[in-house]
Amino acid sequence: MKQTLCIISLFMFFGCTSKVSKEDIANLNGYWEIEKVTFANGDTKDYGVNQTVDYIKLDGFKGFRKKMQPKFDGSFSTSNDAEPFIIQNANGRFEFQYKNEMSEWKEEIKSISKDRFSVINQDALTYTYRRYQTMSLKE
Template sequence: MKQLTIIAFLFFLCSCGHSVTKEDLTFLDGYWEIKKVNFPNGDTKTYEMNSTVDYIEITGSKGYRKKVQPLADGSFITSDDAEYFSITDREGIFIMTYESTMDTWEEEIISISETALALRNEDQITYIYERYQPIILE
């Protein structure tokens, strides 16, 4: 039953008619926490807590993405490792194309808002993110 609900939600999300606009791409900047992965066979993996979050920064049609580890004081541990990408508009569908020395891959931006992001890769796996909200311990 849970899988049927998720499939119905994805169908609604894809058929609701809202497409990503160029102006929406400004929402990419910032920290994103993965919440769910939906596989093409209907399986879903949910993430309750994460030790890392994704930081995305874009300038124009180029950007990078890196994993960072949040700390209790609100700061982050990060490395110099980053995945660089370019964003292209293919007939109203925005694609993030990543290129490294080892591989090239793409993700389609399915939906984006100030608080939510959905990306689908070439294997039709959909990644659902929420804007990261730090938990600061005093």
């Protein structure tokens, strides 16, 4: 009985894990805000309202990520700073790979849909993003 439960549990775990495909990568284009962070111990921190959002622009598997501050009129303010990256397929897993003069780091892409994506970094922190929806003061 225990063996059967173990096999079913493994099947459920691997069957429910979504694999990121090359075609999914294009869904990363656009504005994103952090929904939650999951720590290595399983604790989570939820984010309700964000003062900044990430703008991701891809051209194939190269792109940049830029911090943007939404304004009430629907526009954004930002600096000229952008973090360039490439997306690599590393052993069947897609990764953001960042490199600048001061450091380099990777984030494994865990899942992508049109409305959400998540990454895990080298410190085992999982960031879940939701697509940013502009807020309108019009009623």
